[in-house]
Amino acid sequence: MKQKVLTAFGLLVAFATILFCLGLPGSKAQAKTYQIGTDVTYPPFEFANKQNKYVGIDIDIMKAIAKEEGFKVNVKPVGFNAAVQSVQSGQLDGIIAGMTITPQRKDKFDFGTPYYKTGAVMAVKKGSDITSLKQLKGKKVALKTGTAAADYANSLKKKYGFKTVTFDDSDNMYQDVTTGNSVACFDDQPVLQYGIKHGLKLQIATKPANQGWYGFGVKKGTHKDLVKKFNAGLKKIQANGTYDKIVGKYLGTSSNSKVKGKTFVIGTDVTFPPFEFANKNNKYVGIDMDLIRAIANEQGFKVKIKALGFNAAVQAVESGQADGVIAGMSITNERKAQFDFSKPYFNSGVVMAVASNSKIHKLSELKGKRVAVKTGTSGADYANSIKKKYGFKVVTFDDSNNMYQDVSTGNSVACFEDHPVMQYAIKQGTKLKIVTKPALNAPYGFAVKKGHNKALLQAFNTGLEDLKASGTYDTIKAKYLGADEIKTAAKTSGNSAEDRTFIGLIKQNKGALLSGLQETLWLTVVSIFFATIFGVLVGLMGVVPNKFSQGTSTTLIYLFRGMPLLVLALFIYTGIPSLTGQKIPAFVAGVVTLTFNEGAYIAAFVKGGIEAVDPGQMEASRSLGLPFGKSMRKIILPQGIRIMVPSFINQFIITLKDTSILSIIGLLELTQTGKIIIARNLEGFKVWTIVAAIYLIIITLLTWLSNWVQRRTKV
């Protein structure tokens, strides 16, 4: 029976496929003219020029795509709302009208690939020294009614303390700023840019906020071929420069100046010498670092390097927390699904390394042995791909140093690592040796999230070419790997100059350790503050005689106590931005994580502490006519808090220790500081001892303090 159903289903699928294949060429063959609706006037996207001909970014893009893909379009300026309705009723085939892609619109429309990113920016009078929102305090700001930028400005009004004055059209708004009545105005970025290009005496002072994408839309479920053509054509005109030319024509920008002056957040690995590592002064250096800085310099943009660790950096780019990642990242087909890569900037390959006194020198000797790899690297991929063939086991580490250690201590017999990385580590004194030739030649690339930050990627490619031409590229490479990559490896070792005793290590890293400690303490204090508020509130909700409130309390405790801190941290840091598109600073994400996690524990013992008070106390108080709230405040809480004090102190100590987990999202607290120092000097044992000692000292002090408090609150 089952067989029959399956066969029938198979036939049906085959039949449908044939129909589909037959149908496609038929529709393609028709040389049809598509009717596309657009707005009447929305410069620089669509407007009538002096000759009363409709031009603008939207219109030119649509025409260029049509030309590229060999179809005809008739763009009709019917007005935005009319265009939307006509598409829905089938009178028009599509709409391109500076239409922001929103979830609501997605219910009614199918959108092509987003073709223009827009956002609200603040503009000030040319030559004004106002560069940030903070400087608006007490000042007057001009807005245009009903615009997204006005909504945005109004949402900031309270926070930054400025006054707003509203105009009905853009010209008057701009005028109010140029005359100095208002100090700034808010408008959509391309609209302002266009105005400035056409003589407006303003300058843009902030980065675009509240960003959204414009998209080409068709009625949902129809015109699949048109969307396909639009996407293909868009890709082509973006690749061949037509797109940039069009945008440049109206906004006076080329791809280069698109990145000019902007700051990009670039994620990288914590430990991946010689590509990225902290030097003695705790500044990030390495081939990747020098390269991205040189390119940024050359192309006129700024970079903010964030050493998040490889996995976190990759996730940060995916979630939009970082704009790009440069972290000795091999270009693989798998990764190409998620990222757009630059041209390769370094050719690497995977080598096998063994302990310097090991006799193993080829893969076939690994049978039945254990091999160490680092998660997410091509070395790991390579090892996993051959482990069956050669019959070895694979153990995975999160950073290189631990992996080397595992081999040098003999836990594992070998590790797989990128060739230059291994070379550099050995040069720095790691007691390993390379025994195989580089396999799996893999080029390294700079990556951005697929479909995003195109300008940055292009700037990287252009910059890389320039650096190669000028010889800077070779200088950087030679700096870390030596002119002749292998021969110099054994020679110069910057490390020999460093004092490797405990005292020496402390002296050298005093600054880094202190600032790490400071971050840890600050994180602890802020988190405890919010966790206590959250915890007490949720705890109290749990004892109020109201089913809904008790249910909420129980659920919150269950949710946040049940989730591993690590998962919660990653979820908040990388998950929330993916959902909302809003970046969260790592520190805020860290505080939020601890607030929820520690707060849930606090809530549990606040609830428990109150419930531990003899119920007779509440009855006696209520029998005197005191209301519930008053009884709680005067009788139950004072007794409950005494029960809770030891738990509170315990929780504070746990919070302090838990901050170390937040190193996963790249917070430069004590643990992360330790990791970075070790990445440079590979003195794992000594540095971890120092870090452990610092934690112990702080916790001892905290324990003393807590004992003192406990004595004072004793019943």
Add this chain to the structure above:
Amino acid sequence: MSEKVKVTNLVKTFGDNEVLKGINLTVQNNEVVVIIGPSGSGKSTLLRNLNKLEEPTSGSIVIDNVDIARNDVDINSVRENIGMVFQHFNLFKNLSVGENIMLAPVELKKETKDEAEAQAKKLLETVGLQEKFDATVQSLSGGQQQRVAIARALAMNPDIMLFDEPTSALDPEMVGDVLEVMKKLAKQGMTMVVVTHEMGFAKEVADRVVFVDDGQILEEGTPEQIFEHPKNERLQDFLNKILNV
């Protein structure tokens, strides 16, 4: 004499367990009613319904012409006029003796702090503990705690007092002091409902004795009727057990 409390058809269930099975009871002004009965018979539950520490399942409890069993009654203001004394005293452990007595009058804005203090001292004198005003609750013996608890209940000037086995948790030598205070109150004309096993107290002080068993009132009458000429078989049985130990 006029009716102070009128309980009609009071039923209280806990889940499937019917603890009170239709109680009808009237308490007159200035009357002292003593409720006796075996353990688990429902006497304490009945008492705790009278100030809604237990929510009645059905029936009515009319106090001063207000049915407090209804949901729209402001139970806090009703409780201000009903003093309650518990088996385990339930003094507030985070407050001193004086503060225990002053808390309700001050918090509910019935008296200023000074007035409340003067009254607290007077009440402590009444219960024979004038020197304990500043003492901590933990430093008092059980009997002393129970007398403070009575003073605390009296601080709100209630016109009815409920006693829930006030001497059951006390050492035998402490019982006398507490009963003395209660007798004094009865003599002053306080309306009292007392759940107790102290049959001597019942005989001497009660205007009426009510025998409760299995959630029902099986017999009520003067102490003489109840103790000397009990009619109900279960009452006879109960008295036999309790008096011939």
